[in-house]
Amino acid sequence: MSKKRVGWVSVLLCTLPLVAIARMRPAPRGSAEPASVGIFEGHRDIGTVLHTGSVEYDAATKTYTVSGSGENMWLAADDFQFAWKEVSGDVALMADVSFLGSGGNEHRKAVLMLRQSLDADSVYADAALHGDGLASLQYREEKGAATHEIQSNVPAPERLRIERRGEYVYVLLRGARDGEPEPSGAAMRIPLNGKFYVGIGVCAHDKDAVANAKFSNVELQTLAAPAAGAPTTLYSSLEVINVASTDRRVVYLAPERFEAPNWTRDGGSFLFNQKGRIYRLPVTGGAPQVIDTGFAIQCNNDHGISPDATELAISDQSQEPHSSLVYIVPVGGGVPRRITKNSPSYWHGWSPDGETLAFVGDRGGEFDIYSIPVTGGEETRLTTAKGLDDGPEYSPDGKYIYFNSVRTGIMQIWRMRPDGSEQAQITDDEFNNWFPHISPDGKWMVILSYDKSVTGHPENKDVMLRLMSLSDKKSTILAKLFGGQGTINVPSWSPDGKQLAFVSYELLPGK
Secondary structure, X not given: OOHHHHHHHHHHHHHOOHHHHHHHOOOOOOXXXXXXXXXXXXXXXXOOOOOOOEEEEEOOOOEEEEEEOOOOEEOOEEOEXXXXXXXXXXXXXXXXXXXXXXXXXXXXXXXXXXXXXXXXXXXXXXXXXXXXXXXXXXXXXXXXXXXXXXXXXXXXXXXXXXXXXXXXXXEEEEOOOXXXXXXXXXXXXXXXXXXXXXXXXXXXXXXXXXXXXXXXXXXXXXXXXXXXXXXXXXXXXXXXXXXXXXXXXEXXXXXXXXXXXXXXXXXXXXXXXXXXXXXXXXXXXXXXXXXXXXXXXXXXXXXXXXXXXXXXXXXXXXXXXXOOEEEEEEXXXXXXXXXXXXXXXXEXXXXXXXXXXXXXXXXXXXXXXXXXXXXXXXXXXXXXXXXXXXXXXEOOOOOOEEEEEOXXXXXXXXXXXXXXXXXXXXXXXXXEEEEEEEOOOOOEEEEEEEOOOOOOOOOOEEXXXXXXXXXXXXXXXXXXXXXXXXOOOOOXXXXXXXXXXXXXXXXXXXX
């Protein structure tokens, strides 16, 4: 460039309004004094990008336009443009979010984010809107760990909200133009310690491209701790988890309690209990439909489908003595047929040949495991150890019944032969382990794990779903969630063994 041309450019820059210069200046990269923009204290590219990102703020409309490059925000590191404010405690960030221009990668992301640091591999959680309209909670639980997500069932929401309340992060979404965002069912316990960053960001999901998104009506709030006794609303979320990736998808959400999904044998529907009734829900979501169970309208969370998919075992207390009894009804609905004579009895397992049921019975104050023919008749006691035995489920080959027992002082998983012989302990760790569910190929077991300090299997607790290989007994964590009673009381593997259905819960302020 000639000296004469350089001078011309200098004169031009001197004549530009200062606000224009501020908008043209690229985001500082590691500057000690980052440029503030709107309510945010600074902005910069995180990770490695080929094209410098930018943030523009229109004070008249309180709108931010964010341009970001970057290959991805996934795996162990993120590449994107981020505008932030340093905060602590409980906060909420809310904005109307939309992409500008057509084209671009369908996985490009515009996010509301909570982030522990500005390192590329930081712990974080975000409410992410993708180019194809998918909205999800994405998160990295540990520095340098892999990113995971919980996909919402709200397509292309217009307004997003992310909240940090205590140790949990929640994503709320609004699909319509009126009203405030509502819970999406996506929630995760994320360790954000001390001060952290809250802000907005964009990733092109293409290292050679730049994506642009608009964030308007941006609100950043400090959330006060709820007063003692303040009203709360319980939200139940039926989720599906991919066992290989551990990514999750919300299928159905309701502001009331429902429990215990069964996956139908054809893979097309879920069954669950709510307010004493059994409902059917397509795996794609939608409106649940009640199943006719005749007089049995006080069903609990112990129910399951026969191997030939024609019948449904239920546990209900509608009739005398108003204590749980086991019945069988046609899977599409019909008149219940009583199986157990004695109560309380809680169904848990169906033998692979369809001829025998396994259930838990309280007889004289002792909860033990029993079996009984599907035609009814006399029950056979299979366990006699002192203390609670629960959750019996047959292995797919019919050679074993898996169950949980407190006989060693802490709830652990055991197994035995169908006649009650050869009882052997399977897990031996520091957790209280409940409800073993065996994969269709018989190679894996999923269990619900509580902290060792928790007695029983109560609701509204921090719990884990853990996956154990039955060949070497090594286990991994599938999911951490707020749940417990109602999460996986009954068999909930998909027929192909690739996914698992469960229920998580949220307790949020408000009636």
